[in-house]
Amino acid sequence: MTEQMGFLFNAERCVGCKSCEMACKNENSTPANVNWRRVSSQGTGNNLSISCNHCESPECFRVCPQRAYVKRRDGIVMININRCDGCMTCVSACPYKAPQFDLEKQKASKCTFCLPRREAGLQPACVSACHTGALSVINTDQPPKNTVPTIEGFPDIRLTKPSIRFRPVKEKLRYWIK
């Protein structure tokens, strides 16, 4: 009856095109300063695409004084913006910077795992937009084989237990660069 939806990220496939970031913005009509998904270069030739990881122990959920957060039975962490009073406690508590503060509305908002799309039987916008297949949706209760809980550059996972798995990153072989 309960499960945990999450993302699977393959850093080796990510080319840093930011299609996922744009698709998220387009789908959810977020304002200019709000990026529910962000792609960053790690300086090692790899990129990292991070959004809300719908953690097992969400800090945003724990610290919110207004009880604006809920964790659904499918594991998705949602925010009820009607309850949010814009105190920004969640914004500073989340190690992944998932809750973003909307300056216009003066409230926090975050990734909803594209709930309307999922209800229509579609993948989240970021996953559909990823043309290299670096992002995919998994049930983290039964993660695929050959995946690891974290990779270099990803924030500390110990406290919140994020619902994301990674393909292990192999060292790049560049024969033509001495």
Next chain:
Amino acid sequence: MDIHEVQRLQSDLLKIIAEGSGVEGIVEALAKVIEAPVIVTNEFHKILASTHKDYPRHSFIRSSNIGSEKSPELYQINLGSNMNEAYQFPSFIKNKILGYLIIFNDGLDSMSIQSLGEATSLVLAVQLAKDKEFSLSEKRYIDAFLFDLLYGNIESGEDIIARGELWGWDLSRPQCVLVFELEDYDYYSGDRDQLEVLFDSVQSVMNELGEKPILTKKKGEVIAILFRSKDGQQEQNEYTKLLADKIESLVKQRIPSRELRLGIGRIYKKPKDIFRSYQEAKVALELGKLMDSRLRTPFFTKLGVARILYNHDRHELAELYKETIGELERYDLLNNSDLMKTLETFLAHRCDLKETAKVSYVHPNTLRYRLKKIQEILDADLDDIDTKLNLMVAFKIKFLVASEIDK
């Protein structure tokens, strides 16, 4: 025992199942026929029914195969200091083991036991599958309710209390959440038996002390919602600590290879706030792990400054650390000394010179010399309370953000 007798026994046992006497009925009937003690365990070796006085119900046994070619089902059955030889037969459906039938070797010929064991384990599989299906469907409802409770998905307190009453829980009483985990237990590849033993240990200690908490498992965690039973906060904390210590010693005895980790959330009066206690317990557990047992009492309320530090910017913390005791660390590296350890022990023992010297196995004068050296390196006065506080914080940072500091 010929084939007709075995068939007759099998149909008698099937009749027992149909009458609803369950696993106990099967065990008693079989023990009567073969005149030897019989045990049935679940797939995790927990005894479900027994006619052997040394192997009571609900205890966990260990078995190791000592069989030969002639009797491959012969096992050594251990429970504490009890050690006996017995025949063990797995009960399975579609290669999935549901439990074990154990017949104690009491002078019967192995051929008869083998045919009897095989016939009975098949009947037993039917009963165990039925029991499992029943408990799974009930568990599904309970798990869904507990998930909603622990993640604050039920808005109304009255609704929570009414639903709790369905399972006999009085959720109108103040309660706190305790979370137990085994050190380095990986849910995906870990040994599920160990989690089952942990769950049973928590349950048996709580029952022994007359507590009736709500217990559930979630991935690698065992979660207990404990109702407040003492009036004063101090008294309740001491009682919870006593419970935790008892569980810890029992788990140490049952699973010696792993260390138990525990976190205790705050007590909340309203059932709709249990989710906060659960999240706090998990924070206390994780921080307890990071502080490497420096938190003797894993209460969220007693985390102190660590509660602020863990949420602070990691780079800034690493900077503060380097500025406070970075010099000493560098000195240790260059001179192959261990002044960091000396300072840590000194602070951990309330800056008591005598006590620190005793636990470090050094003469107090040696320690005095080392502390003087530390003061010189850090250019700080160890008698100053502000310096002590800064150093204490720096050591806490060390355990919290070890990876950033290394960089």
